[in-house]
Amino acid sequence: MRSAVVLRAVLGRWWQLVCFLPFVIYVVVLGGPAVANGIAVWLMGIAGWIAGVFAKDLGNWPNRPLVPGYSKTLFQMVLVCLLLIPLACGSLWTALGNPPPPFGPGLLWGTIMTLCVVRTAVSPAVLATNLAGIIGLGFYLIWAAKQAMHPVVFESLTDWRLQFPALALAALALFHIWRRLNAPLRATTRNFEAEGREPLYTKLYGLIAGLRARVWREVVVTLPLVALALLLVLLVRTGITTYHVWIVFVLACLVYSLARVVVRLATIHVPLRLLWLSGAAETRRSLGRECALAILMLGFGWLPAGLVGAAILALGMHQAAQFDGVLLVAFTTLLMIALFVGTGRRIPSTKGSLQLLAVGVFCGGLTITLIHGIELGWADRSAMVLVLAGLAVATWWAVARALARAEIVQ
Amino acid sequence: MDRPNDPPAPLALSGVSAGYERNDKDRVLDAVDLELAPGTITGLLGRNGSGKTTLMRVALGLMRARTGTARLFGENSWDSPAEVRKRLGYVAQQFASFGWMKVDPCLAMIGSHYDDWDHGLVDDLKRDWQLENRRIAKLSPGDQQKVAILLAVGHKPDLLLLDEPAASLDPAARRDFLKAIVELNADRGQTVLLSSHITSDIERIASHIAILHGGRIVCHEALDEIKDRVGLVTLTEPPWPPVENVLASQGSRHWIWNPDECGLATNVRVEEVVLEDLFVGITAR
Amino acid sequence: MNDVPEQVLPMEAVPLSIAGLGAGYGPDSPDVLRDFSIELQPGTITGLLGRNGSGKTTVMEVVLGLTFAGREGSVTMFGEGSQPPYWRREVSNRVGYVPQRFSGFGWLKVDACLALVSAHYDHWDYDLADRLRREWRLQNRRIGELPPGDRQKVAVLLAIGHRPDLLMLDEPVSSLDPSARRDFLAALVELNADQGQTVLLASHVTSDIERLATHIAILHRGRIACHAALDEIRDRLGVATLDTPPPLPPEKTFASHGNRYWIWDPHDGCLPANVRIEGTLLEDLFLAVTSK
Numbered sequence: 010m011r012s013a014v015v016l017r018a019v020l021g022r023w024w025q026l027v028c029f030l031p032f033v034i035y036v037v038v039l040g041g042p043a044v045a046n047g048i049a050v051w052l053m054g055i056a057g058w059i060a061g062v063f064a065k066d067l068g069n070w071p072n073r074p075l076v077p078g079y080s081k082t083l084f085q086m087v088l089v090c091l092l093l094i095p096l097a098c099g100s101l102w103t104a105l106g107n108p109p110p111p112f113g114p115g116l117l118w119g120t121i122m123t124l125c126v127v128r129t130a131v132s133p134a135v136l137a138t139n140l141a142g143i144i145g146l147g148f149y150l151i152w153a154a155k156q157a158m159h160p161v162v163f164e165s166l167t168d169w170r171l172q173f174p175a176l177a178l179a180a181l182a183l184f185h186i187w188r189r190l191n192a193p194l195r196a197t198t199r200n201f202e203a204e205g206r207e208p209l210y211t212k213l214y215g216l217i218a219g220l221r222a223r224v225w226r227e228v229v230v231t232l233p234l235v236a237l238a239l240l241l242v243l244l245v246r247t248g249i250t251t252y253h254v255w256i257v258f259v260l261a262c263l264v265y266s267l268a269r270v271v272v273r274l275a276t277i278h279v280p281l282r283l284l285w286l287s288g289a290a291e292t293r294r295s296l297g298r299e300c301a302l303a304i305l306m307l308g309f310g311w312l313p314a315g316l317v318g319a320a321i322l323a324l325g326m327h328q329a330a331q332f333d334g335v336l337l338v339a340f341t342t343l344l345m346i347a348l349f350v351g352t353g354r355r356i357p358s359t360k361g362s363l364q365l366l367a368v369g370v371f372c373g374g375l376t377i378t379l380i381h382g383i384e385l386g387w388a389d390r391s392a393m394v395l396v397l398a399g400l401a402v403a404t405w406w407a408v409a410r411a412l413a414r415a416e417i418v419q
Numbered sequence: 420m421d422r423p424n425d426p427p428a429p430l431a432l433s434g435v436s437a438g439y440e441r442n443d444k445d446r447v448l449d450a451v452d453l454e455l456a457p458g459t460i461t462g463l464l465g466r467n468g469s470g471k472t473t474l475m476r477v478a479l480g481l482m483r484a485r486t487g488t489a490r491l492f493g494e495n496s497w498d499s500p501a502e503v504r505k506r507l508g509y510v511a512q513q514f515a516s517f518g519w520m521k522v523d524p525c526l527a528m529i530g531s532h533y534d535d536w537d538h539g540l541v542d543d544l545k546r547d548w549q550l551e552n553r554r555i556a557k558l559s560p561g562d563q564q565k566v567a568i569l570l571a572v573g574h575k576p577d578l579l580l581l582d583e584p585a586a587s588l589d590p591a592a593r594r595d596f597l598k599a600i601v602e603l604n605a606d607r608g609q610t611v612l613l614s615s616h617i618t619s620d621i622e623r624i625a626s627h628i629a630i631l632h633g634g635r636i637v638c639h640e641a642l643d644e645i646k647d648r649v650g651l652v653t654l655t656e657p658p659w660p661p662v663e664n665v666l667a668s669q670g671s672r673h674w675i676w677n678p679d680e681c682g683l684a685t686n687v688r689v690e691e692v693v694l695e696d697l698f699v700g701i702t703a704r
Numbered sequence: 705m706n707d708v709p710e711q712v713l714p715m716e717a718v719p720l721s722i723a724g725l726g727a728g729y730g731p732d733s734p735d736v737l738r739d740f741s742i743e744l745q746p747g748t749i750t751g752l753l754g755r756n757g758s759g760k761t762t763v764m765e766v767v768l769g770l771t772f773a774g775r776e777g778s779v780t781m782f783g784e785g786s787q788p789p790y791w792r793r794e795v796s797n798r799v800g801y802v803p804q805r806f807s808g809f810g811w812l813k814v815d816a817c818l819a820l821v822s823a824h825y826d827h828w829d830y831d832l833a834d835r836l837r838r839e840w841r842l843q844n845r846r847i848g849e850l851p852p853g854d855r856q857k858v859a860v861l862l863a864i865g866h867r868p869d870l871l872m873l874d875e876p877v878s879s880l881d882p883s884a885r886r887d888f889l890a891a892l893v894e895l896n897a898d899q900g901q902t903v904l905l906a907s908h909v910t911s912d913i914e915r916l917a918t919h920i921a922i923l924h925r926g927r928i929a930c931h932a933a934l935d936e937i938r939d940r941l942g943v944a945t946l947d948t949p950p951p952l953p954p955e956k957t958f959a960s961h962g963n964r965y966w967i968w969d970p971h972d973g974c975l976p977a978n979v980r981i982e983g984t985l986l987e988d989l990f991l992a993v994t995s996k
Contacts, residue, residue, distance in 0.1 A: 015820065017819070017820075018820050066811070069807065069808040070807060070808030071765075071803040071806075072803065074770060074796075075768060075796050075799060075801055076824045076825070077796045077826070078793070079821075079824050082824065193769060193770045193771055
């Protein structure tokens with residue numbers, strides 16, 4: 010009975026599962042063996058993320074520790090998500106006549122994702138960063154696997170010498186998840202300071218909380234990208250071509266922007282209401298324009314960073330690669346703006362479901378373009394860029410209009 | 420600011436309906452008529468979910484009325500000009516914004532959006548309410564509410580809309596707050612629309628009450644009028660009072676206008692009206 | 705599912721006893737609670753009063769083990785000491801808590817949420833929950849879409865559905881409309897009368913506390929500044945307005961504010977005959993105690 014009600018509660022978020030499904034089917038059915046190895050790991054990460062989100066959603070109420078056996082239920086649910094979903098996908102994959110996927114590293118990544126989501130304070134920014142991380146890294150793996158640059162990397166994933174330590178570490182992570190699900194909720198604002206009980210967290214939160222000026226916050230947020238750039242530079246030295254490194258970095262920047270835009274959209278009613286009630290915006294139309302501009306600036310603020318970084322990395326690169334970059338940027342622009350319009354229309358209820366659905370569509374579209382767009386000819390690419398750019402301008406106009414007509418609720 | 424000789428009502432709603440779902444059947448408000456006279460303090464009462472917040476959102480132009488018009492100082496509220504909006508103050512039910520800012524920078528930031536921010540008033544209230552300059556997310560809900568109120572009254576608005584502002588304040592802070600509202604109202608004839616579940620607060624400061632029920636304003640009267648002219652009687656048998664005199668009924672209890680003129684039996688005792696009972700009576704239907 | 709032996713803990717044990725509790729957030733921040741002690745007798749309804757930010761929420765969260773803010777002191781629940789109470793199933797089956805702000809479950813419908821939580825308790829009173837739901841006109845909508853008052857009703861249902869012996873309520877009524885408040889308070893009194901439930905109720909609405917509580921406790925500057933039976937306060941405490949402090953032993957004067965003095969047994973001849981003695985209003989008393 011208990012599992013039935015939990016299932017019923019979880020199914021309330023069916024869209025979260027659905028938005029990843031077409032993408033998963035696409036790669037499982039169409040990908041090659043090397044992709045599958047990468048995918049298995051990535052899939053576990055997704056499963057871990059979903060498990061974490063469910064556990065967090067269901068556990069995110071102050072009474073959680075008071076209800077007998079509640080934390081146990083949550084933990085069981087996490088186990089089901091982490092083990093059953095990847096097992097099913099892995100079996101399907103093996104049944105299609107392929108070698109068994111690497112469960113050890115997969116489970117490790119899955120548990121780490123769960124832990125990340127469960128551990129974070131409710132801050133949507135952190136959640137979105139997790140999402141960005143999983144998508145960015147997932148893309149990287151798919152991309153690298155598709156190009157089959159280093160089959161040895163993926164072969165080693167299934168090696169028992171890696172599998173066993175990974176499983177042991179995963180068990181450790183599971184233990185931490187169990188402890189976290191039993192600990193008091195840290196979501197309430199006052200409890201935020203109670204992180205002081207854990208020295209590492211004191212420092213981390215102290216660092217972020219202490220940075221007053223917005224500039225510094227932005228710098229801190231950039232750090233993961235800088236770290237990624239460094240990692241990629243290291244990879245270049247190991248023999249991966251500059252071209253792929255460049256693509257991955259731009260991609261990471263874009264995904265990062267996207268995550269920040271999603272966060273901003275979730276709280277857009279605050280600036281909208283302030284600008285409207287204080288009379289700072291003269292008319293509804295100027296209100297829409299100003300807010301759309303602010304969001305776009307925030308979202309695309311990362312583009313220059315990505316492009317500059319890319320330019321440094323891409324010195325002396327093949328011309329075709331630059332063209333692919335333009336294509337990517339244009340495509341992402343379109344998707345982002347579509348996202349704005351989609352959410353902007355829904356501001357009255359700001360449905361997180363729509364946002365995530367849009368993210369799912371974005372992931373799928375971007376991956377498919379990445380995998381197939383590269384093989385297009387010059388003329389096709391030019392036409393695609395033109396069409397996308399035209400659409401982008403049209404939708405940009407629609408954003409301001411949607412915001413101007415939006416009802417400001419919440 | 421120049422004012423015309425015969426100023427239009429600060430807030431006038433006529434036939435306003437509004438809802439959240441896309442289909443027209445979901446109507447939180449259904450033909451609401453409400454006009455606030457300048458300088459009045461109106462207490463807006465209604466059950467949970469009756470649409471008090473929606474009414475305020477429509478009045479402020481945050482939501483669009485499906486039918487009917489909402490006017491602020493004579494201008495349509497949905498696209499009212501900036502000068503009209505600068506005369507508004509609004510305290511939302513839950514203040515969850517600007518959590519990362521400290522109190523003083525937050526007040527300074529919002530203040531910078533207005534031309535005539537009254538730093539003296541804000542500082543005085545801040546001192547009276549013992550509000551510390553801490554990060555807003557770390558304040559208790561009551562203190563957060565105080566910040567929200569400061570943000571709404573700092574520019575001395577002519578029309579102040581308060582959505583359950585006092586619910587999370589302790590008695591001392593609530594007294595200070597109600598005092599500040601009454602003072603603003605007395606000083607500059609500010610018009611106030613205040614929704615609250617604490618009927619004793621409304622009785623203490625409001626000049627009018629408006630009761631929202633079933634999507635309509637079912638009762639909008641001056642509080643003095645109700646106190647003076649309405650009586651509560653318990654009737655189990657005829658003679659019944661005339662229908663047009665009955666304000667509300669709950670079981671055998673009836674609130675009636677001018678009970679002396681209704682030809683009631685002589686042994687019927689007429690009791691004083693308690694606002695809370697009257698509210699429960701009206702919204703029980 | 706009923707595999708837990710019933711009533712392991714003695715019924716007559718003191719539901720909640722707190723001794724010398726100190727609490728604060730973060731290592732360098734000031735104490736929120738300092739030497740806080742209180743003992744609730746079974747079957748009493750205690751109204752916990754205090755100014756905004758005085759620590760009412762902290763008391764409840766520390767007692768229930770919902771925060772790490774506790775620094776020292778001991779908490780005993782039903783005679784069980786020292787450990788966070790939620791580790792023991794038989795304790796958590798007997799405790800209910802309504803938080804100040806109910807958050808979470810935004811996408812769940814009310815029915816699903818009630819089903820989810822009720823499945824975890826050994827005894828869940830479906831009749832009570834259904835009856836209150838009907839009386840409160842609570843629709844089966846997504847919780848995130850409910851207005852705050854309705855959300856609070858859900859929180860209350862979740863906390864009292866298992867008929868706890870100790871119920872802690874952190875400002876449960878401040879967002880309820882008067883009708884729902886009456887229904888809720890009536891249900892609370894009924895539970896208290898039925899099964900001698902002990903209630904700790906933090907609220908700003910002093911009129912509700914006066915109507916409902918048997919005891920009051922005023923929290924000021926991290927301590928209990930006043931803990932007394934409400935009947936006692938009503939019967940024995942009088943307010944006198946005097947120009948000079950009365951020449952009385954200190955234990956007679958309960959509180960003072962300006963030139964008003966709250967005095968125990970003022971009619972026993974300790975004051976001059978011409979001094980007018982008024983009855984006590986809880987709100988005034990609260991203001992006096994917390995103004996120091």
